[in-house]
Amino acid sequence: MNFSEIPIIDTHSHFSTGKPVDPQRSESHKDTEEFLDRMRIAANIEKTFMSTYASVIDPSYIVSENEYLRRLCLEKDYLYQWVVVDPRIDESIAQAREILKTDKCVGIKLHPVFHKYSVLEYGDKIFPLAAEFETRVLIHPEGKSGYILPIADKYSNVNIIMAHLNGKDDDQIDAVARAKHGNVYTDIATIGSASNNAIENAVEKIGSERILFGTDTYAAGYIRGRVEYAPISDEDKLNILIRNTQRLFKDKL
Template sequence: MSASNLWAIDAHAHFGEYLNASSERQQAFASGDLGQVAERARQARTCLTFVSPLEALMPRGRAQPVQGNQRAAALVPDVPGIRQWVVVDPLTPETFAQAEVLLQQPHCIGIKIHPEEHGYAIAAKGRELFRFAAERRSVVLAHSGDRTSLPEDFVPFADEFGQVTLILAHLGHGWDGDLTHQVRAIRQCRHGNIYTDTSSAKSLTPGLIEWAVAALGAERVLYGTDSPLYFAPMQRARIDHAAISAEAKRLILRDNAIRLFHLESAIGEDKR
């Protein structure tokens, strides 16, 4: 089967209103409700999409993570092919209690953290977050690449809490223009428990995904779109047409997520 015929799993998406835009037009372009996100996923031949609510992340420093988690928990179970990341903000203690409950629900697949939008440095809050995740054996999806979320700053916590599976989002994103931050962090970790995803606009850079696969192995890269901020079929095409093997594409598009999130029974026969 060619890569373009595979049903993918999108490990990094959102839904809701994009509130960090510089204009109303940009805000409208980057926003999308669950129905729009699900439709673009279908266009990108994607059978499962993992979302976090944008209202839980933005506007920067003024997000509503509790309200956003509540809204996602109410909406996601009714939309086929959608799963929820519960957003945990260490500056909003109630989100820990929310995560405690939601992580036990079948529609919730892990914890999302975003140091930039919530206004803390991972170097300062990482131990608290990783201890919480380790106690619950949760996968953590972390925004990475900015000053307060440098990929290398996550490594000590991933090493200390080896039970945690960490996905450093946005392959190629770096505040300083360095495309290599995520790959270098993954190569530094001791337990092999750090991964990255392709959700950055930088993944469109020719050669970047190919270089990451050569440096890490496709087993450490997951497919992500950052939908609705980016157009999901465009992100899918980047993997379909990458200069990597068919097996590497399959790992990135679906098999890595199936393994990490134990999704074998969640994929219907018609999507295998």
């Protein structure tokens, strides 16, 4: 099977919009929307789920960046939105309620590490909204991902993605395995997935059905190739590259 001919979906990426808080990049690492668009076309990625860097780095940009991305998604067919929420900012919750109603919003994005709060402390301000819409929540973990399990158990109709599967430990793997309702996922959106047994170890321990493809702005073709050339079954490759995403986001695709 020639996997490279299969159009896939990037479920986790970001781009810079020229704000002062955007990551400082060089000619060797670019993250504008225009550049990432070229990268995803070259890698046969037909859709990308995005949030802007400014919105996940600095809470003061959340509302304005969410609105900017909402409008941009209407202009660009390939682009879909993670609406960023900070539970301490009521306006961001109210805004998310409206944006979640749109066809191009795939769920809620939380970055408690950069925004400096605890999901355990504020989860009951966010997850009732996610449960109401039966949507997905993408989280940059605050440490060991197992902390999310009480929330996943309480809000069993919310699918939670604990991002950034890495090759350092079994952190996300354990959280996925222990979720009572099967509603915890992880993604490979990290350079850490390049570790030479990260994906293989995860597939061996939890199967491939709850692992999603993402790039986190790193070279899309490189991350895609990491799956295509992994010594796992064709079925596992298809699950990670596209089938899991089609199933989990079927209401938006």
